[in-house]
Amino acid sequence: MKKGKIIFLNGVTSSGKTTLSKSLQQISNEHFYHLSNDIVAGWVSNMLHDKHVKEAGDNAWEIYFTEGIVMAYHFAKTLAEQGRNVIIDGMLEETEAFAKYYKKTNYEIMQSALSSLNVFMVEVYCPLEECRRRNIARGDRGENQSYEQHKIMNKTVKHNFSVDTSINSADECAKKILDNFK
Helix, strand or coil: CCCCEEEEEECCCCCCHHHHHHHHHHHCCCCEEEEEHHHHHHHHHHHCCHHHHHHHHHHHHHHHHHHHHHHHHHHHHHHHHCCCEEEEEECCECCHHHHHHHCCCHHHHHHHHCCCCEEEEEEEECCHHHHHHHHHHHCCCCCCHHHHHHHHECCCCCCCEEEECCCCCHHHHHHHHHHHCC
């Protein structure tokens, strides 16, 4: 069976990853499944009983969200091994949780999980001040959340391509990605 493709959109919150994911799905002639950190957060909050979250105490979100991200990589691998294409809308940030619970960086975990697959790494760039403006307009993110995430983004990620969502529309960025990902 032919393996599916994976497009990994890497960027801070409000850089445009989810909007870009929807554009990729819309304009591509191929079907793509979409996995995002927001979906992972939903999995985590829906899969665990409140009592287990309470037992984990102050570290609950750190523990379970980190596990959810790792699960998402393995789910993407399963889909791709079944011939399905996947868009991962995420952030390769390096928090203490990955080192503490996995003894690896988020990037290393992703690379290991997806090593046998064709992964196209895309940097989704947007100036931090524009992300801040978008965070305020959204109302569901902290005003400075993008700045804080930028500080902990893995600086060693090898991207295959980069798009700037402050200059180009989501559809223009999606077209550029698809034109460069063979």
